[in-house]
Amino acid sequence: MSRESFTVVGGGPVGTLLAILLARRGYEVGLYEGRPDSRRTSLYEGRSINIALSDRGWTSLEKIGIGDDARERAIPMTHRAVHGVGGDVAALPYGREGDAIWSVSRSGINEHLLDVADAEPNIAMQFGHRLIDVDFETATTTFWVNNTGKVVVGADYAFGADGAHSKVRRLAHDLPRFSYSQTCMPQSYIELNIPANADGTHKLETNALHIWPRKDFMLIALPNADGTFTCTLFLNYSGDPSFESLQERPDVEAFFEANFPDAMDCLEEPVDAFLAKTPSPLFLVRVFPWSFNRKVGLIGDAAHAIVPFYGQGMNCGFEDCAELDALIAAHDHDWDRIFPAYENARKPNGDAIAELSRRNFVEMSELSGDRLFRLRKMIEAKFSRRHPDLWTPLYSMVTFSPDVPYSEALRVGDEQNRVMEKIMAMPGIEEDWDDEKLMERLFSLASETLGDRQ
Amino acid sequence: MSRESFTVVGGGPVGTLLAILLARRGYEVGLYEGRPDSRRTSLYEGRSINIALSDRGWTSLEKIGIGDDARERAIPMTHRAVHGVGGDVAALPYGREGDAIWSVSRSGINEHLLDVADAEPNIAMQFGHRLIDVDFETATTTFWVNNTGKVVVGADYAFGADGAHSKVRRLAHDLPRFSYSQTCMPQSYIELNIPANADGTHKLETNALHIWPRKDFMLIALPNADGTFTCTLFLNYSGDPSFESLQERPDVEAFFEANFPDAMDCLEEPVDAFLAKTPSPLFLVRVFPWSFNRKVGLIGDAAHAIVPFYGQGMNCGFEDCAELDALIAAHDHDWDRIFPAYENARKPNGDAIAELSRRNFVEMSELSGDRLFRLRKMIEAKFSRRHPDLWTPLYSMVTFSPDVPYSEALRVGDEQNRVMEKIMAMPGIEEDWDDEKLMERLFSLASETLGDRQ
Numbered sequence: 001m002s003r004e005s006f007t008v009v010g011g012g013p014v015g016t017l018l019a020i021l022l023a024r025r026g027y028e029v030g031l032y033e034g035r036p037d038s039r040r041t042s043l044y045e046g047r048s049i050n051i052a053l054s055d056r057g058w059t060s061l062e063k064i065g066i067g068d069d070a071r072e073r074a075i076p077m078t079h080r081a082v083h084g085v086g087g088d089v090a091a092l093p094y095g096r097e098g099d100a101i102w103s104v105s106r107s108g109i110n111e112h113l114l115d116v117a118d119a120e121p122n123i124a125m126q127f128g129h130r131l132i133d134v135d136f137e138t139a140t141t142t143f144w145v146n147n148t149g150k151v152v153v154g155a156d157y158a159f160g161a162d163g164a165h166s167k168v169r170r171l172a173h174d175l176p177r178f179s180y181s182q183t184c185m186p187q188s189y190i191e192l193n194i195p196a197n198a199d200g201t202h203k204l205e206t207n208a209l210h211i212w213p214r215k216d217f218m219l220i221a222l223p224n225a226d227g228t229f230t231c232t233l234f235l236n237y238s239g240d241p242s243f244e245s246l247q248e249r250p251d252v253e254a255f256f257e258a259n260f261p262d263a264m265d266c267l268e269e270p271v272d273a274f275l276a277k278t279p280s281p282l283f284l285v286r287v288f289p290w291s292f293n294r295k296v297g298l299i300g301d302a303a304h305a306i307v308p309f310y311g312q313g314m315n316c317g318f319e320d321c322a323e324l325d326a327l328i329a330a331h332d333h334d335w336d337r338i339f340p341a342y343e344n345a346r347k348p349n350g351d352a353i354a355e356l357s358r359r360n361f362v363e364m365s366e367l368s369g370d371r372l373f374r375l376r377k378m379i380e381a382k383f384s385r386r387h388p389d390l391w392t393p394l395y396s397m398v399t400f401s402p403d404v405p406y407s408e409a410l411r412v413g414d415e416q417n418r419v420m421e422k423i424m425a426m427p428g429i430e431e432d433w434d435d436e437k438l439m440e441r442l443f444s445l446a447s448e449t450l451g452d453r454q
Numbered sequence: 455m456s457r458e459s460f461t462v463v464g465g466g467p468v469g470t471l472l473a474i475l476l477a478r479r480g481y482e483v484g485l486y487e488g489r490p491d492s493r494r495t496s497l498y499e500g501r502s503i504n505i506a507l508s509d510r511g512w513t514s515l516e517k518i519g520i521g522d523d524a525r526e527r528a529i530p531m532t533h534r535a536v537h538g539v540g541g542d543v544a545a546l547p548y549g550r551e552g553d554a555i556w557s558v559s560r561s562g563i564n565e566h567l568l569d570v571a572d573a574e575p576n577i578a579m580q581f582g583h584r585l586i587d588v589d590f591e592t593a594t595t596t597f598w599v600n601n602t603g604k605v606v607v608g609a610d611y612a613f614g615a616d617g618a619h620s621k622v623r624r625l626a627h628d629l630p631r632f633s634y635s636q637t638c639m640p641q642s643y644i645e646l647n648i649p650a651n652a653d654g655t656h657k658l659e660t661n662a663l664h665i666w667p668r669k670d671f672m673l674i675a676l677p678n679a680d681g682t683f684t685c686t687l688f689l690n691y692s693g694d695p696s697f698e699s700l701q702e703r704p705d706v707e708a709f710f711e712a713n714f715p716d717a718m719d720c721l722e723e724p725v726d727a728f729l730a731k732t733p734s735p736l737f738l739v740r741v742f743p744w745s746f747n748r749k750v751g752l753i754g755d756a757a758h759a760i761v762p763f764y765g766q767g768m769n770c771g772f773e774d775c776a777e778l779d780a781l782i783a784a785h786d787h788d789w790d791r792i793f794p795a796y797e798n799a800r801k802p803n804g805d806a807i808a809e810l811s812r813r814n815f816v817e818m819s820e821l822s823g824d825r826l827f828r829l830r831k832m833i834e835a836k837f838s839r840r841h842p843d844l845w846t847p848l849y850s851m852v853t854f855s856p857d858v859p860y861s862e863a864l865r866v867g868d869e870q871n872r873v874m875e876k877i878m879a880m881p882g883i884e885e886d887w888d889d890e891k892l893m894e895r896l897f898s899l900a901s902e903t904l905g906d907r908q
Contacts, residue, residue, distance in 0.1 A: 170627065173624070173627070173636070176638075176735045177638045177642075177691060177735050178636070178638065179635075179636060179637045179638045179737070180635065180636055181633075181634065181635030181636070181637070181740075182627070182632070182633060182634055182635070183633045183635070184630075184631045184632065184633045188631075237631060281630045281631050283633075
């Protein structure tokens with residue numbers, strides 16, 4: 001095989017993983033990142049964004065041999081800790097015994113991957129290279145470098161792994177027959193911080209994702225290894241209450257005290273932070289195709305930016321990389337076949353996780369605080385333990401079942417939903433939920449609906 | 455009232471009409487067009503694009519006093535002339551006796567409006583000004599002018615009326631909380647020509663929109679005042695048959711001869727044209743909001759590019775202008791109220807005509823060639839003549855009923871569809887369609903479904 005070359009635009013977690021996989025398949029890879037190298041600057045010092053890594057993500061990290069290493073730096077979250085307005089906390093397990101999603105530092109994972117990439121002889125990394133143009137016919141890319149000017153890079157192929165605001169994707173807007181959409185959510189968000197105790201321990205339960213569900217808005221907190229929590233407040237941009245309506249200090253104080261009284265004991269100056277920070281918008285991006293002229297592709301958030309409510313953004317991007325890698329082998333490096341196979345395989349899954357993530361806002365911000373919803377989860381969990389071949393709860397399919405494509409999880413989840421609606425409509429369900437007859441009824445409904453397909 | 459100022463970007467039909475309406479409301483208007491003035495160049499000489507103008511468009515032209523003038527230059531089309539593969543032609547009336555849609559030259563209407571704008575003392579027109587930037591906070595616009603360079607224009611407000619490829623809209627992509635989508639259709643199109651007879655008469659029936667419906671593709675022809683027809687071939691971009699699959703002259707010849715044998719007698723070198731021309735893509739654009747910071751708005755195709763299958767693109771753009779004009783009066787020049795009222799009123803109608811236009815491809819390219827579909831149209835027409843208060847066919851609501859909003863037409867049309875499906879499912883419908891009992895049944899179904907709402 002002649003050694004072909006790739007330009008990967010974007011040195012975030014997805015771009016770096018892609019570069020490593022391509023290099024190990026024998027390609028010459030140029031990895032270009034617009035920002036400086038975070039390992040050599042203070043870019044990521046102070047508060048770090050953290051994200052939930054689950055089985056799809058781990059599968060990819062294990063593929064390149066850093067699963068165990070990465071797991072040592074991550075914190076398992078076995079359940080949601082749901083905080084009521086009165087300070088009560090309910091635990092909702094994420095899955096079966098031993099299942100967990102993992103709180104990892106985005107910069108930590110990124111730098112870990114960059115270190116692996118550094119050790120690959122086929123990868124040349126360049127930081128401070130801001131993309132300004134792509135020739136979609138030739139895969140030639142042009143970057144702007146401070147103090148140097150324009151740098152033109154030739155390669156056989158290129159990938160845009162440059163995230164939700166992808167410049168590669170935005171340049172593709174001008175191509176004929178490219179369909180794209182960006183849909184803004186009503187919510188925006190800001191990040192808040194819960195500092196560690198003086199002894200370095202966590203102020204809240206460590207192995208949980210904390211949620212303060214308040215229907216139209218919510219606060220969440222994910223643990224960091226240094227004893228802190230990174231919190232995110234999701235709130236409508238306009239309306240009441242909203243970032244627009246809460247402009248005055250007394251209003252913001254009243255809002256926090258009324259809605260998050262227990263969190264107020266541990267949050268670090270939330271009112272100051274609220275007043276000082278500019279809320280970030282949340283948006284979904286859908287595009288098609290994901291490749292152009294069989295020369296330039298899109299991957300990760302660049303192809304399918306989603307909302308963060310299922311904690312699947314990076315997991316899905318890593319899965320894109322793993323599936324592309326498998327297609328390189330399956331199609332023996334023939335990119336005329338790999339590009340269409342890649343986009344046709346991944347597009348339905350990108351659409352499905354986008355839809356699932358959007359729906360999950362309601363589940364997190366409203367239903368997780370609802371007694372009947374929690375009861376339903378308990379019934380599903382019990383039934384799933386008893387009939388694991390017949391019923392894997394939707395959350396577990398998405399999060400703990402990397403062999404189930406997102407699109408399949410969405411389809412089966414909708415069927416499960418119809419079954420559970422019938423169960424929850426049964427008279428006396430709140431009293432009889434642990435009854436053996438209920439399990440029998442559920443078995444009969446589930447077998448009928450799902451039995452021959454799962 | 456202090457005289458406020460507007461920049462209108464785009465001197466096409468919609469931008470020019472908007473400029474005239476704003477000027478007549480007392481605003482200072484700068485009208486900026488990227489191309490040279492077509493009245494002083496050969497830009498529009500030779501073949502011209504023509505479009506179908508119907509009652510919504512006429513209402514707006516009458517509002518500025520040029521309805522009669524424009525009508526003299528237009529050709530009424532009272533029916534569809536549907537050409538079968540065997541050369542047979544069926545006539546499908548567009549509405550009741552006296553109803554017609556009008557074939558007008560796009561450049562003719564545009565130049566007519568530009569002449570009116572020239573006569574308005576409050577309008578300053580500039581051609582050759584290509585928009586390069588918009589400040590969405592201040593409504594300041596920047597244009598590029600050959601041999602001059604950048605020109606910065608200040609105004610109190612600005613409107614992007616710069617068409618389906620709107621630069622104003624594309625610049626707005628970078629604003630937070632802007633939702634946008636561009637959806638490509640599988641079809642692309644090229645224009646073909648039918649020349650006039652030696653004596654200047656039309657080679658096909660003059661007062662008809664000619665359709666050669668072939669299911670996955672179709673040819674249409676609209677009459678021009680000079681005896682020619684402008685034809686459009688809509689065909690998939692890829693697949694079989696498609697612009698991609700038809701690359702060789704013998705294949706193209708065979709395609710035309712098999713599908714359009716009667717048109718081949720009058721088309722001007724269609725095979726040469728097919729091989730020489732680059733097909734244009736068809737796409738839908740949906741965005742929201744249609745205004746930014748109550749300073750900059752979008753109007754016409756810039757806000758809602760649609761596919762041409764309902765002949766409503768320019769009509770809808772003109773209606774946007776007329777409704778905005780009415781809101782200026784209703785809200786007494788208070789643009790903090792006019793912008794939100796405008797986008798909230800027009801967005802549902804833009805979405806509705808987008809959907810109706812997309813659906814109409816099937817009606818034109820497939821159903822218009824279908825015997826049962828034509829029968830259904832006859833039944834609807836007969837019933838509508840008898841009960842005009844109860845039933846206006848969908849096409850007539852969209853085309854001949856400017857008082858019915860597009861969104862209402864879509865809703866009622868869907869209800870009519872359910873009624874007609876029941877009627878067409880009646881046994882023996884093909885024999886008994888003219889039966890009095892059928893009219894009674896239809897009356898009872900229609901009264902039940904639509905009676906209390908229309």
